[in-house]
Amino acid sequence: MSYELEDVKGLGKKAENLREAGIDTVEKLAKSKAEDLIDIKGIGKTSAGKIIDSAKELLEEKGGEPHDEEAEKGEELKKAEEDLAKEEEKRKELMGKKIESGDFVLVKITGRTQKGTIFRVSSEEDAKKAGIYDEEKAKQGYYTPEFVIVGKPGFLNEGLTETVENMNYFEKKSVRVPPVKAFGKRDPQKIERIGIAKFRKLNDGKNPEFGQDFVKKGTGQRGVVTNITQGKVIVDYNHPLAGQSIDYNVEVIDKIESFDDKIEYFMISKGIPKDQVSEFQISYDSQTKDLEITIPKMFLFQNLTYVKFGLAMDLQTNMDDEINNVKFIEVYEKMTVPAAKESVEEKVKEFEEKNEQVEE
Numbered sequence: 329m330s331y332e333l334e335d336v337k338g339l340g341k342k343a344e345n346l347r348e349a350g351i352d353t354v355e356k357l358a359k360s361k362a363e364d365l366i367d368i369k370g371i372g373k374t375s376a377g378k379i380i381d382s383a384k385e386l387l388e389e390k391g392g393e394p395h396d397e398e399a400e401k402g403e404e405l406k407k408a409e410e411d412l413a414k415e416e417e418k419r420k421e422l423m424g425k426k427i428e429s430g431d432f433v434l435v436k437i438t439g440r441t442q443k444g445t446i447f448r449v450s451s452e453e454d455a456k457k458a459g460i461y462d463e464e465k466a467k468q469g470y471y472t473p474e475f476v477i478v479g480k481p482g483f484l485n486e487g488l489t490e491t492v493e494n495m496n497y498f499e500k501k502s503v504r505v506p507p508v509k510a511f512g513k514r515d516p517q518k519i520e521r522i523g524i525a526k527f528r529k530l531n532d533g534k535n536p537e538f539g540q541d542f543v544k545k546g547t548g549q550r551g552v553v554t555n556i557t558q559g560k561v562i563v564d565y566n567h568p569l570a571g572q573s574i575d576y577n578v579e580v581i582d583k584i585e586s587f588d589d590k591i592e593y594f595m596i597s598k599g600i601p602k603d604q605v606s607e608f609q610i611s612y613d614s615q616t617k618d619l620e621i622t623i624p625k626m627f628l629f630q631n632l633t634y635v636k637f638g639l640a641m642d643l644q645t646n647m648d649d650e651i652n653n654v655k656f657i658e659v660y661e662k663m664t665v666p667a668a669k670e671s672v673e674e675k676v677k678e679f680e681e682k683n684e685q686v687e688e
Contacts, residue, residue, distance in 0.1 A: 331353075331354045331386060331387075332354070333346055333347065333351075333352070333353070333354060333357065335354065335386060336354060336357065336379065336382050336383050336386055337382040337385075337386070338375075338378060338379060338382055338609065339379055339382070341370070342368075342370045342371055342379070342611075345368050345369045345370055345371070346365075346368060349368050351364075351365075354383050354386055354387060355387070357379065357380060357383040358380065358383040358384045358386075358387055360380055361380075361407075362376040362377045362380065363376075365379065365380070366588070369613070369614065370611045370612070370613070371611070372587075372588045372591075372610040372611065372612060374588060374592070374605065374606050374608065374609070374610050375609045375610055375611065377606070378606065378609070418583075419498070422497040422498065422582075422583055423497060423498050424496050424497065424498070424499075425496060425497050426496055427478055427492065427493070427495055427496060427497060427580060428478065429478050429479035429493065430477065430478060430479060430480075431477070431478045431583055432475070432476075432477055432478075432583065432584040432585070432590055432593070433475075433476050433477075433478060433492070433497075433580050433582065433583055433584065434473040434474065434475060434476070434580070434581050434582040434583075434584065434593075435450075435473055435474045435476050435484070435488075435492060435578060435579070435580050435581070436450040436451075436473045436474075436578070436579045436580075436581050437449075437450050437473075437474055437488070437576060437577070437578055438450070438454060438576065438577040439574055439575070439576050440574070440575050440576075441569065441572055441574065441575075442572060442573055442574075442575065446458040446460060447460070447569070449471055450471065450472060450473045450474065451471055451472075451473075452466055452471045454471070455471045467601065468599070468601065469596060469601055469602050472596070472602070473581060473582075475584070475593040475594070475596065475597050476492060477646055478492060478493060479493055480646070485505065485509060485510050485511070486509040486510075487503070487505030487506070487509035487510055487574075487576075488503075488505065488576060488578065490509070491503050491505075491576070491578055492578065492580060495578070495580055496580075497580050497583065498579065498580065498581065499579065499580065500577065500578070500579045501577075501578050501579070502575070502576070502577050502578075503575075503576050503578065504573055504574070504575050504576075505573065505574045505575075505576060506573050507570065507571050507572060507573060510569065510572070510573065510574045511567040511568075511569040511570045511571075511572070511574070512566075512567060512570050512571075513570065513571055514566050514570045514571035515566055515570070518551075518564065518565040518566045519554075519562065519563070519564050519565070519566070520551070520562075520563045520565065521560045521561070521562055522560065522561045522563060523559060523560060523561075524536065524556075524559055524560070524561055527561040530542075530544065530545055536553050536556050536561045537553060538553055538554075538555070538556060539552065539553060539554075540552070540553045542563055544563075544565075549565050550565065551563040551564055551565035551566075552564050552568065587612070587650065588610065590647060591610060591619075591643065592605050594639060594642050594643055594646075595608065595639060597642070598635050598638050598639045598642070599635060600635070604624075604626070607624035607626065607627075608621055608622065608623065608624060609621070609622035609624075610622075616652065616653075617650060617651055617652040617653075618651075618652055618653045618654075618655060619643065619651050619653070619654050619655065620655045620656075620657055621639075621654065621655070621656050621657065622656075622657040622658075622659065623656060623657065623658045623659075628658055628660065636656050639654070640654040640656075
């Protein structure tokens with residue numbers, strides 16, 4: 329039995345594009361490789377693998393020929409080896425080359441105060457060594473290299489931005505960044521005295537606690553309660569590291585070049601977990617330069633307003649030559665409504681009517 333491409337889940341209007349590329353059956357699609365599809369209009373690196381998996385699942389569910397698991401494992405191993413070889417070749421090409429303004433790069437960073445306290449790392453292993461590992465932060469992708477566009481503000485502090493601009497790929501550098509180019513000088517104007525009664529109102533009726541994080545309603549200012557004295561609560565809105573020189577170990581470990589990889593890292597930078605990025609279907613029209621991002625079911629009922637706005641702004645600002653409009657698609661599938669059950673009263677009435685007809 330054969331099936332139409334439109335039967336493949338998530339393919340939709342891309343089916344015609346596949347036919348034009350010579351992939352005109354579900355069987356051919358199931359046997360394709362992701363790299364065979366990424367040049368086809370409307371299909372990116374992220375969605376290619378999902379489409380192929382959906383085709384394989386369709387064949388299995390409908391009684392088609394199941395794929396050979398051993399062969400698949402062999403292909404996966406071969407692909408992993410090929411990817412490793414490509415990474416090694418890329419490393420050789422980049423090794424020692426000067427980083428250029430506008431490059432999309434990954435930067436490995438370790439940050440410590442002058443007292444030696446490590447507060448920032450780029451891997452789970454380093455976090456565990458430093459004794460600052462937090463499982464929840466790990467799940468959120470907190471311990472990862474920084475995604476940076478060289479020379480552009482907003483990715484790193486001023487001191488690190490200047491440092492990276494003057495480095496080569498895979499060069500390691502240690503630098504001390506002064507307060508003015510790190511987290512700023514301490515500003516007395518950012519310290520507020522609030523009456524305890526007023527603080528309770530701002531703190532959902534709760535009493536102040538020394539060292540608690542506090543967000544001021546209306547302004548969104550984030551601070552810390554540093555003292556409680558004489559009926560007043562002292563809140564410091566300065567950054568905890570303001571006024572300190574910071575020591576950094578820095579290494580630029582990769583250059584991000586592909587269109588899909590750039591989008592992926594922008595999504596991660598907006599708080600989308602790395603292992604869930606592949607759930608988002610990406611479609612790009614090279615003629616209109618419009619980008620469509622389909623939100624997966626697991627995110628439909630989360631408030632993504634700021635994430636979507638921030639992601640669209642980042643893509644349009646930093647990839648303006650390639651991206652015009654960014655469209656977010658949310659699909660709410662129609663739910664089947666179960667037929668209403670007949671009430672007991674209706675059943676009794678029906679039974680009585682039938683009896684009356686028999687008696688007549």
